[in-house]
Amino acid sequence: MRDPHPGGEDAPHVWHGRATNRFQWLLALVGAACMALGIELALDSAWSSGVAPLVMSVVGCIAAGLLVLFGTLAFVHVDLKLDKESVEVRCGHIGLPRRRIPLAHVAGADFDPHVTPRHWGGWGYRWRPEKGTAVVVRRGEGVVLRLWDGHTFTITVDDAESAVQAIRARLRQGTTGAAH
Numbered sequence: 001m002r003d004p005h006p007g008g009e010d011a012p013h014v015w016h017g018r019a020t021n022r023f024q025w026l027l028a029l030v031g032a033a034c035m036a037l038g039i040e041l042a043l044d045s046a047w048s049s050g051v052a053p054l055v056m057s058v059v060g061c062i063a064a065g066l067l068v069l070f071g072t073l074a075f076v077h078v079d080l081k082l083d084k085e086s087v088e089v090r091c092g093h094i095g096l097p098r099r100r101i102p103l104a105h106v107a108g109a110d111f112d113p114h115v116t117p118r119h120w121g122g123w124g125y126r127w128r129p130e131k132g133t134a135v136v137v138r139r140g141e142g143v144v145l146r147l148w149d150g151h152t153f154t155i156t157v158d159d160a161e162s163a164v165q166a167i168r169a170r171l172r173q174g175t176t177g178a179a180h
Contacts, residue, residue: 031069
C-alpha cells in the first residue's frame with residue numbers, strides 16, 4: 001500500500017527502539033576464555049596420555065567457546081524498527097537472527113510490562129507453543145504483536161509503550177488508507 005501523502009504531514013516516520021543486556025558480555029568473556037584454553041592446550045601440550053585426548057580437549061574447548069561466544073553476542077541487544085510497511089527485529093551486532101513482519105500481517109499490538117527470560121526459557125530467540133515466539137534479551141517491558149494467523153511475537157525493547165502506540169497508529173493509518 002502506498003502512502004497517500006508522500007512527504008506531507010501524514011507521511012509516516014520511522015520508529016526505532018533497542019534493548020540491551022550487559023550481562024551477556026560476561027558470558028561472551030567465558031566463551032573467549034574457553035577458546036583461549038583450547039588454544040593454550042594446543043600450543044603447550046605436555047600430555048603424555050596420547051594425541052586423541054589432547055585433540056578432543058582442544059576441539060571441545062574451542063567448539064564450546066565459539067558456541068558460547070557467538071550465541072551470547074547474537075543476543076547482546078535487539079533493535080526494533082517500525083516503518084510504514086513493516087516491523088523489523090534484528091539481533092546482535094551482525095543483525096542475525098532477523099525477522100521482518102509486514103504490517104498487513106499484524107492484527108494488533110499490546111504492551112507487556114513484565115517480559116522475563118524465566119517465562120520464555122532463557123534469553124534469545126524463543127518459541128513456546130502456548131505463548132508464541134519471542135526475542136528476549138533482558139527482563140522488563142516488551143511489545144507483543146498479535147498476528148492475523150493467530151500467533152504472537154514478543155520483543156523486549158526499551159520504551160515499549162511508545163512502540164505499541166506507534167504500531168497502533170500505523171495500523172490505523174493502514175485501515176483508513178484502505179478505506180479511501
